[in-house]
Amino acid sequence: MATHAHSPAPVFEFGDPAPNAVGRKALVPHDGCVVELEKNSAPRLLWYGEDLLDVKMPAGTRVVYPKPTIPGLADRAGAIRHAIANPEGMEPLAALLKPGIKLTIAIDDISLPLPKMKRPDLRQTMLEIVLDLAAAKGVEDIHVIIATSFHRRLTAAEIRRAVGNRVFRSYYPDRLYNHDGEAPGGMVELGSTERGERVRLNRRAAESDLLVYCNINLVPMDGGNKSVGVGLCDYAALQAHHNPQTILACDSYFDHARSALTQSCDRVGEIVNRRLKVFHIETVLNNAMFDPRMAFFTKNEDRWTALDRASFRAAQFGLAKLPRAAKRKILFGVPACYDLIAAHAGETGAAHAKTLAYCYAQYAAPVEGASDVVVFGVPFISPYNVNSILNPLLVQVLG
Template identity: 30%
Template sequence: MKLSFEYGQGMMEANLPDSTDIFIPGETVADPPVLKDIVGATRQSILNPIGVEPISRQVHRGSKVAIIFPDRVKGGTQPDSHRKVSIPIIIEECLAAGVEEKDITLICSNGLHRKNTKEEIRSLLGDTIFDRFWPTGQIVNHDSEDWSNLVDLGYEETYHARVIMNRQVFEADLAVLIGHTLGNPYGGYSGGYKHCATGITHWQSIGSHHTPAVMHRADFVPVSTNSLMRSKFDAIGQHMEARMGKKFFCCDAVLDTYQRQIAVFTGAADQIQPLSWQVADRRTYVHWAKKKYDVMVFGMPQAFHYGNGMGTNPILIMQAISAQIIRHKRVLSDNPVVICSSLCNGYFHDEEFPAYREVFGLFQKDYSNILPDIEKHAELLSRKQEYIDKYRFDYGYHPFHAFSMISCAHIAEQHCAAIYIVGAQEPGYARAMGMKTRATFEEALADAHKYVGNSLNILALPKAFKTASVHLCMADGYDQEAAQTAAWR
């Protein structure tokens, strides 16, 4: 069969065996239905929070309000997106309770991601809220290196993770987290305590969980909400609450493949997380596969989640491949082969990912045999003023982000027999990361036989990075069958 996969700005064709199974999120298996009345359901949720008092009882004239919203990486920009629906309702409730508009600040929780531009923030919040709050400086990006607006809360007790957070949020009388419950390879889902633990902290806080010691554990792959990473998110968020003397007011939407709301839950993070996960599980953990797959095939565009150049930057190429392994490990055989199309042309996009080229260079020398070997350089580069300035003032990713992505990138090497990049314009970049290169899907598949045998079970993911991924699972009853088959072999 002929299929097309993402490749740079366009597509690349592949001629795969007719026995290939195809999965497209939201199409192969339909998502749960979206809310019919998004505004009404969101308002009802906000007015009736779980585990915390309603806004009307938490604030009054003179209260300071911080509304924390996710950056462009998550949540969509459609007119009825969760940010655009929930934030006006929350502002309305604050004003009705006596809060003055000048005392409301909207904070983009970009964490170590690059700061969002003026145009991007407008697209996230919509014209009305943007035009109302931007001119007065009441919409800001979190700056994890602005120590005048950070507060060091020491170490949380359970895991001894450093907790450094945004001061405006810490000092607010009401701290609102606008989140999205959508499948995520890091801890199962976005939203909840993951939002505050990664979005409004410092690299030293994020360095307590986005590291090999956490991400290379057995509980990290396949993805779940029962990993050490997720537990650390919760511990950090709860330490923030204990030191603030109040709970976050969380408003999380469960999203479908197209960023549309399936449900909305509002209240204390520790109480709404399990409720939102229960609904999200029906969309995210898709029990579909009737066999284990030896080969997984997909394509990578130049620009997706983190920005332009993600699909050509060699570190991020391997991180994105690892993310697919994390999500789909339940349906993959032991030591599978991955085949992925990518331009792989050496375009790091140094302006947006300023530290990545140097980090890539470190991997090429000084006895760096596997990606975790360069973790020793993380603190030095994370303190390099040139890169910090690019993060703070020039819309670049923080230097520690490169090391957090390398921690993830190594997972592909851990779990795969071989990783092929097809269509690379400068294939040396892929080979320098430990990947193999071939000109076409067909050539890669022919070579893969030496790793996985002649009878290949192939899984094709034609829209792997154009849609919100699911976490594929074995169909009901097939896990046991697969185990028996393995025992017979």
């Protein structure tokens, strides 16, 4: 980012997942993340669906920019292996894998990360590590389920890109497939919470001796008890928390202490973890959404170079002239440069607490005080239209 390009490399320290530790205890620099505009400030870049706008904002407007990117780990496979060998609150994964057990591995669908990450996808890295370890331990009964919840099913090509050629060829389609919350006989009822929230899970996962969940965290609302309890549920379970009442009761989806959705998922997770043996692998990505050629997207516009301005104008002009189908193909085709900054594994809550500390450290910038009006540019993408069209209903959801 331009605002931090010449700052000395920070020393990163983590470990405080307390709510609202954002930007203060997380110890990632945030100077310059909030900029107050002046009369002569440059116009600001805003997404406008599949197009780009430059909008002159009034003096006094505060603009929030991303925090500086935490450098990725040099050996991400090594970090994941270390996490599963040194888990939080559980035995190492190797000790849980035994000949004759029924093993199910669940992975996140492609609703995250957004945009898609460069290959190899972290799902591929995690799966290959877990499957190699399972093979070494003599485990043969293995299924891999994509935890779609009620998102659309992934296509074969999308699955191949997420898991890699080796896993795809070995397991698809009989032992690598999308979760189906409407399959007759495909769900199992595990019970209900004290608030009447039904807990229903994919039968294969629920009846396994061990369920391993491979997660990618891009925002603090993902991972934790939400992974299994939502990703592998059906509508009878989903409607307990994916409803207007729960949404209205959330002060923030991204602050776990003030999210009614997270609290509901945690109650569901208590039952899941009592009934099932679940080993979580959670990974956290940095915020390197754009490659260096598109660095202007995250820079303070007042600090754009001549190259930044030329790049923006070229992108704006080109997108304005293209038909919508061509725009979507280009925009969805450009992968992000995300990199792994943390990997933790083991018991659901213990592993997720470590994850949250890194999420807040990377993504949350402190903004003091309230605003009367907040302006967001609605982009071309959301978790619900990957490789597809952002329809009017989804625009309302994003708004």
